[in-house]
Amino acid sequence: MLRDVLRLSIRRYADRLGVSPSMVMEWKNRGTSLVPVPETQQILDTALAQCEPHEREAFFAALEAAPGAAPGSAAGALPAGMARLEPAVEVVESQQRWREVRQYLNGNRETLSRAAAELYDPALRISGTPMLMAPAWKAAEPVPLDQVELVWTDDVPEVLVTGSEPEAVATHPLRAPGVRFDRYTLAIRYISAPTLFENRPSYRLTDVNWTPGAGRLTFGLASYFDKVDLCEAVGHEFAAAYMEHQEQGGGDRLAWGGLPLRRLVDDPFDPGLRAVTPAITTLLIRRRRDGSATFLLHWRDPAKVVTAGGLYDAVPAGEFQPGSVMSAQSPQDFDLWRNIVRELNEELLGAPEFDGSGGPLQYERWPLWRTLERARVEGRVRAFAFGVGVDPLTLAVAIPSALVIDDELFDQLFGDIAAENAEGVTVTHWNGQDVRGGIPFTHQNVTQFINNEPMAPPGAACLALAWEHRDLLLSRRTDPSRRPRSRP
Template sequence: MNWLQIRRSIGPDLARETALLYESLACLPDEPVPLEQLAVRWKPDPPAPVVTGGEPPAFVTLPSPAYTRYTSAIRDLAPPVLFEDRPSYRLLSVAWRSNELTFGMSSYFDKLDVSEALAHEAAAAALDGELTWPRLPFRALVGDPLDLARRAVNPGIVTVTIRRDAVRSTGTFLLLRRDPTRVGGGHYSLVPAGEFQPIGGLGSDLWRNIVREYSEELLGQPPSPSFSAHMTAARESGKLRTYILGIVFDALTLNAAIATAVVFDADLYDELFGDRVSRNAEGDIVPGYGFDDATISRLTIGDSMGQTSASCLRLAWHHRQTLLYQA
């Protein structure tokens, strides 16, 4: 089977099978951390990652000896609409006792050269009916998913967006039905979600990235100063609350996501997103899912939802007392 055929076989079902290889795919605090209590540290010259995707065990995931990195093969043979090696933040350490995350600089392709090779290797093994460690030498070389020194762990930010009815102490949340003709899959994910990347220079914080994703994905435009100010003022007044739920990993790619929850008072949500788009560059935005056990169980069991989104949603439900009832 050729390189493109193997790549096309990569999907959510394969991620679920790969998860069986691991005991843990999350690094979690005991309780949700309010965003204002999180300390983000910066390390200007972090040590180079041990595994980069240029090692011999990764070579079998490449289409020919002409390629030395997986991203080069993607660019030539299966380029997405947007495929740029942008600066990204690399997660270096997590200290939940002091609520600290430490980051250094990396690039988007530094992550992809490892994560996409891991997915390709697993897909080839699964197609042969042998998704086992002896068939996964590159994955074995990477080792523990939670070892942040082994590879460039450039996390995204995935957010469960909850519209909270304060009177009934209930909520609804948003999902994105991903368009398989645009971004692959055809499954659901939480919205907004995106890479944690600089905005206007080193030191961009999580909040600015979250605000950017809300504006781009729900309103279809870059964040205006008034929108950003409105969101920040609402957060400061308590009408909007943001929590860090933990760091979760996708088993197939070992990509990490900072799992967050943003809880909007219903009137604020309606004011901010009354004119939201119904479709963005990645698919259809579907509102009104009940934030309840039956709905979340249905969505997160099986292959209908991406792994990091499912993990984030389950964590939000686990901490529902804090998210829905705590003023």
Template sequence: MDVVDLWTGRRASALRASLRMTNEAFAAHLGAAVRTVATWEAKPDMVLSATMQEVLDSALKSAGEDVHRRFAMILGDTAAEPVVRSTTRPAPEAAVEASQQAWRKVRRHLTEQGIDLAARTADLYDADLRIDHMPALSIPAWLPPQPVLLDEVTLRWNESPPKPRLTGREAEARTALPLRSPGNAFANYTSAIRYLRPPALFENRSSYRLLDVDWSGGRGVMTFGLSTFFDKLDVGEVLAHEAGVADLSGDLTWKQLPYRSLLGDAFDLSNRAVNPGISTLTIRRDTTTGEGTFFLLRRDPTQVTNGRHYSLLPAGEFQPASISPRSLAVDLDIWRNMVREYAEELLGQPEHDGSGGTPVDYEVWPFYRDMAAARQAGSIRPFILGVILDALSLNAAIATATVIDDHVFDTLFRDRVTTNPEGEVITSLGKDKSIHGLPFDEETVTRLVTHEPLGQTSAACLTLAWTQRAVLLDLD
């Protein structure tokens, strides 16, 4: 064995995270000042004093095996004794490869077992936070007592939202960040995705960050600020990855989820960038019988970050359609976002991906004008069902349902596609063939939410819609 590694700010911060202590508790444990510990977090490359080297050596040596294991994982070290350099330790390049392979293994687990893992993760939370038996969470303040027509919802803008408390760069997040080069981990989770397992669609676009929800008075007020897509992923994907590691080890408990524990209240919108997607159940209503049918998308994991399952159609991020500052105000509109997604996912039109410089001119877009006219006439009725969280990543979705009369649907979507850049449009399950979609009935809804790989927020949205079907389909 060679000499013990020198203690730097990064190694000291890793020990604090491994001990699962706050800065204050860690400082008390070492007999140091809180300001000193905070400095280590801010200056990861600084070499600590000789006296503090001895204190930290002693603290690590007296810690248990679980602390040593977490310490090694945070630093990305595969050696059995992470404190010392050993002649038997793998070459630096081998350590990097092992770290990245372990990361990819967890990503495969999230793709293949994500829905079941979400259900197991949801079991960690209080039962009254669950939406029925779905692996999705919400609270009464986020769920209106009945569907709210989109006309009754006001969106407000906060020009200077507070910075989120967590960003995905905290010491507790480092177990989810593989090595990029010897001794250097990726700075954030999206960097790891981009270099190690990039889907076809992966751009850091501007997104709307949810800051407040209020359903009082039978109407709705939602407040938003500006964020980016990666701000959301850098926290949400760390939460999911951490759960995946714990699940693979057979110990999915709060004790093994330090980053989720650090987050605290999942419904505190100041804790992280909560950039919601919009998940829409599209119901084609037969005006003769009053019955409905709907559609699914079988997502392609090579195209999107969370693939290989069904989702409702359409679904997408709530974000501006261009990089123009004018789009921030013009596109702060749930309906416009939904119409763009309809055009992309059901008609195969080019995506307004947020990378262009020209805002969408909705007044001259024929499809938008037709959709807006049908909505004005009452033939299209969009509702908001509430805001929900995927229990695994804690990503949010605005659950919506759009009811479209059959003759209007058949005209607007007569050129409906069977595939789009995100996957395959599904109109039936098994051998049953239908051009009008899956029946919106108890048998189909039960099958989807209990036996089919339907994504968490989609399952919750479908469940909420089925519960409120009388209002949606005007059955009273």
């Protein structure tokens, strides 16, 4: 009955309670003949207590109107005090503390990222940013995206660290007295769900290989929540330890001893240890005829997104995922360039996100795709990959890249940039200036964002590497014979 009042599907209701969908289905099938065991009753009582007042009123009204219920008998048919039910104190305190740490994490990601980077070898850091990149994961110079070969494999290694280990218990709040959420994503959904929070297929990176002027990345399949369950829990653990360290008057450096979950990921560059599902973070650079350039940034709204909320980031940026659940293992979507174009459509033009529920996207019938693909062959659009990096705070992986578009083509395609989109806002005003055409790509501005603004580590890495290789990126050399190299 509570599920009906909340208008949730069986799966969404199960996620909210922290139980399996099959259990909810059993409750539905058995109806009033079911007598919950005490633990289940406590879970249901807590869920009801945490509903909004109008939802509880609707529940009691529906209960009283149920067949066989005597008028006014609803409260009497419930456990004593149900009409005024309050969740158990220990549950409230556990979830409140979790919420406080989560808010601190989202409000201080840039500071926390720099502090977390201190745990690792300084040689891994990219040009003054917190982003980490192992030598084997870094391209010697920007690689044209059409020279990055994607290889599909069904032989993915078994995940050794998932975020459900005993070491992760401290990041999982109570959902009932003595019972914790068993996954971080369940806690997010139940306690602090952002606007965008869906589990979708994601490409899982299993091998990285760079050679001069080319690259080879191997992928299998995983899910987005595989990433969140571990990476956001690792970030949460660090934020909680950092808060406590600051409250005790400590400095900015933390020791490994209080980070048991992070210690399980002893090599953040080992794709066989965990499910590495990278995002593609791309710095869009607008190249002008006079040789100057501007770049675009995006501010990620923490109320809308799970990761990198409250930070500036390069635009476009998004998870490397199929555009449809029907094309997960198809070359149709298994393509870095096509993923970038989909993100351009969403973040600059404000188009709805391809949520994966529809059929495969017909790229050849899509005007934006056709125009950009033609321009790429002509050299008016150039895309590059810098390597594969790790955010030190959450250990989330990203593929930093750059997309250079000629000025006239940019105006033609993106003249009316959407100020707001499903993940945040495009930066159109900064430092008292109108920057709808982009922020001037100068050393002063690049340094300002890397050192003095709250930047997501992948976006900061894109800026640093783009500035380092600006002569190559902004040159007008092109090789029209190059074509994408990907195969299933």
